[in-house]
Amino acid sequence: MNSNNKEITVVAFCCLYCAYAAADLAGSMRLQYPANVRIVRTPCTGRLEVEFFLKAFENGADGVLVAGCEEGSCHFKEGNLVAKRRVNYARKYLQESGLEPERLRMVNVSSAMARQLTDHIKDMVETVRKLGPSPLNKAKRQQQQEIKS
Amino acid sequence: MIVAERKTIPEIVDIIKGHKNILVLGCGTCVTVCLAGGEREVSIMASALRIASRAQNLGFKVSELTIERQCDNIFIEQAAEAIEKADAVLSLGCGAGVQAIAERFAKKPVYAGLNTKFLGILEERGTWTEKCAQCGDCVLADYGGICPVTRCAKHLLNGPCGGSREDRCEVNPNRACAWQLIYKRLKDIGQLDRLEKISMPKQWGTSLSGGPRVIIREDHRI
Incomplete structure (x- = not known):
């Protein structure tokens, strides 16, 4: 793993019925994914509100990944479709506020798609690494680096 | 109900520039139902403004509160303490709410965070349509x-x-x-x-063309 990756944090909201199980499977399969990711188990991505994403950025996330079931396969029928619309709405807010909307992304996986999930996580971490740390965290990170050096 | 729509973050940032402590004040009545200025929208707006402040180094702080009704003095009183503490109020109420707050707090800048659009109904989920031109x-x-x-x-x-x-x-x-x-x-x-x-x-004299309208009910006056 690129050492630069350690400088960023990606919060991944994972649906209990698919992505969270896929992350579990990834562990069983010994699949590696970057340690920058903090997985938050959610009962369904439809439970996620717009403010959850914004609060994640406010509280230090450099990127937010929402991982829900494949479209048409939601355990609660259309929770993932609700989440998709909310993610798009939150991206508008991020853009207006001065953050890159690419820092928030939704992906769809099934509980058997461990490899795809790890690929999505790697891709998200790479995207966020290219964008750099969130401007909300830059001052804090600089302080931490100064203390270390 | 009164239907409104939020202003964009850059518009609001431009409106509130120069203030250090902003209170985002929501209203629990019409604008809550039309998803423009209720408790949830206040939370989202406050979060987005805090992100904008930190991302663009604008240096203002944002607090949030939602009261039951902004166009009624009884409910406005519940926000008095929070409004006094803030430098300025960004109201997510309708135009009437914004003005009611401004009239009650004469020395406090009160800004509108919404564009009040029309009197309408919820046609279907996420769609509101105008029904009355008053x-x-x-x-x-x-x-x-x-x-x-x-x-x-x-x-x-x-x-x-x-x-x-x-x-x-x-x-x-x-x-x-x-x-x-x-x-x-x-x-x-x-x-x-x-x-x-x-x-x-049609007699348009009863519409807005003659300036703001007033209704007086003598049986309810004290």
């Missing part, structure tokens, strides 16, 4: 409960313009022709004879 002289009884003043693009009171296609308005094909709806409705309720009456030119 003309002050309701004519709904003559038109089967469908308002030609609001819903006909040309505000015609004596029949359709002749430009509609199928049942669509020629001004906007996405909109139903109000006169088609009026005819169907009057037919359904057996009152087509109402259309034989010629409506005289």
Whole structure:
């Protein structure tokens, strides 16, 4: 793993019925994914509100990944479709506020798609690494680096 | 209900620039129902403004509060302490709410975070449509409960313009022709004879053209 990756944090909201199980499977399969990711188990991505994403950025996330079931396969029928619309709405807010909307992304996986999930996580971490740390965290990170050096 | 829509973050940032402590004040009535200024929207707006402040180094702090009704002094009092602490208030109430807050706190800058749009209803999930133009002289009884003043693009009171296609308005094909709806409705309720009456030119003196309107109920005055 690129050492630069350690400088960023990606919060991944994972649906209990698919992505969270896929992350579990990834562990069983010994699949590696970057340690920058903090997985938050959610009962369904439809439970996620717009403010959850914004609060994640406010509280230090450099990127937010929402991982829900494949479209048409939601355990609660259309929770993932609700989440998709909310993610798009939150991206508008991020853009207006001065953050890159690419820092928030939704992906769809099934509980058997461990490899795809790890690929999505790697891709998200790479995207966020290219964008750099969130401007909300830059001052804090600089302080931490100064203390270390 | 009153239907409103949020202003964009850059617009709001431009409005509140120069203030250090901003209170985002929501309203629990109409704007909550139209998803523009209730508790949830206040939380989202406050979060987005905090992100904007930190991302763009604007240096303002944001607090949030939602009261039951911004257009009523009894409820405004519940926000008095929070408003006093803030440098400025960003109201997510309708235009009436913003002005009620500003009148109560004479020395506090109060800004509108929403664009108040119209008086309407929730047509379907996520869609609100205008139903009443508040003309002050309701004519709904003559038109089967469908308002030609609001819903006909040309505000015609004596029949359709002749430009509609199928049942669509020629001004906007996405909109139903109000006169088609009026005819169907009057037919359904057996009152087509109402259309034989010629409506005289409407008295617009009861509308906003004469300045803000006041209603006084002597039996309720103290």
